[in-house]
Amino acid sequence: MMVVAVVALARSRNLFAVVVLAGAYSFLMATVLVALDAVDVAMTEAAVGAGISTVLFLGALYLCRSEEAKPAHRPLIPFALAVSTGALLVYGSLGLPDFSDPQAPIHTHVAPRYLNDGPQETGVPNVVTAVLASYRGFDTFGETTVVFTAGVGVIVLLRRRRKDKNKES
Amino acid sequence: MNRQLVLRVIAKLMIPFILIFALYVQFHGDFGPGGGFQAGVALAAGVIFYALIFGLARTRRAVPDSLLDGMIAGGVLLYGGVGVAGMLLGGNFLDYFVLDADTVIGQHRGIFWVEAGVGITVSSVMLRIFYLFADRANLTESERDHPEGER
Known part of the structure; x- marks a missing residue:
């Protein structure tokens, strides 16, 4: 189903259909994440990917035309670039340890300590929250700052346009 | 979408539960799945839902811009x-x-x-971005209707 959604996404020229398909794809992705036991990520994917970004895309569509313009030239160079990047990534993933290999470095380094000592040290049964907020508190602080910066950037960009229009009129 | 009776009734039924669920995810994140980011996004989604059905103006009266601006910085x-x-x-x-x-x-x-802190910043940033986008849509519409511009 996800493959069908992606192929339809790439082929469709109607941007409204693209937005709806992207939302459906996000929901499918969320179910995959639930199947992988990553409920936190699935919730984020469903709310951001399927909910808020769909609304924002529709808002953007309202501001412009809903049909994609025909490309001016054949996109051969971008296509070659995308294929070679994909090939590089696949080549890189060959060097990763096998999926769910218990001897993989990620499972032998700090993960056992988090899993064994985390509940006693933090008193928080959800290890994901303990790692995010306590052990990796600096990273999450940076993350929050990124969200803050993104918000401020959007505010500054869109607000100034409005003021300019006020001056013109 | 203001006059769609079914939408209005369903939205009024669902929005409190969405908001409660967001708060549950926020404060129960220590024990179950979830946390600030997820809660913030769910909260923003609930308010955006309200704005889609009942209009931006009413939402802005309930959740004013100045409050959001304060929350964006306040969370960090x-x-x-x-x-x-x-x-x-x-x-x-x-x-x-x-x-x-x-x-x-x-x-x-x-x-x-x-x-x-994470929840406050995430929800307010999401909402503020939505406000700005929706506001631009209103702006172009009003400019189309009144070329002189009232703003």
């Missing part, structure tokens, strides 16, 4: 403030062990406030 400040509080109490930056005599309770307290 709350997070950083927890870190600084740890420093003032003799620990390192973002060190929660010193927040209470019992280190486990201190950790709990730190995680709670940090997650609250």
Whole structure:
């Protein structure tokens, strides 16, 4: 189903259909994440990917035309670039340890300590929250700052346009 | 979409539950799946739902821009403030062990406030971006209707 959604996404020229398909794809992705036991990520994917970004895309569509313009030239160079990047990534993933290999470095380094000592040290049964907020508190602080910066950037960009229009009129 | 009776009734039924669920995810994140980011996004989604059905103006009256602007900065400040509080109490930056005599309770307290900061910032940023987009749509529409511009 996800493959069908992606192929339809790439082929469709109607941007409204693209937005709806992207939302459906996000929901499918969320179910995959639930199947992988990553409920936190699935919730984020469903709310951001399927909910808020769909609304924002529709808002953007309202501001412009809903049909994609025909490309001016054949996109051969971008296509070659995308294929070679994909090939590089696949080549890189060959060097990763096998999926769910218990001897993989990620499972032998700090993960056992988090899993064994985390509940006693933090008193928080959800290890994901303990790692995010306590052990990796600096990273999450940076993350929050990124969200803050993104918000401020959007505010500054869109607000100034409005003021300019006020001056013109 | 203001006159769609079914939508209005369903929205009125569902929005309180969405908001409650967001708060549940926020404050129950220590025990179940979830946390500040997820809660913030769910909260923003609930309010955006309200704005889609009942209009931007009414939403803005309920959740004004100035409140959101304050929340965007306030969340980050709350997070950083927890870190600084740890420093003032003799620990390192973002060190929660010193927040209470019992280190486990201190950790709990730190995680709670940090997650609250994340939730506040995320929800307000999402909402503010939505407001700005929706506002631009209104703007072009009103310019089309009144070329002189009233704003």
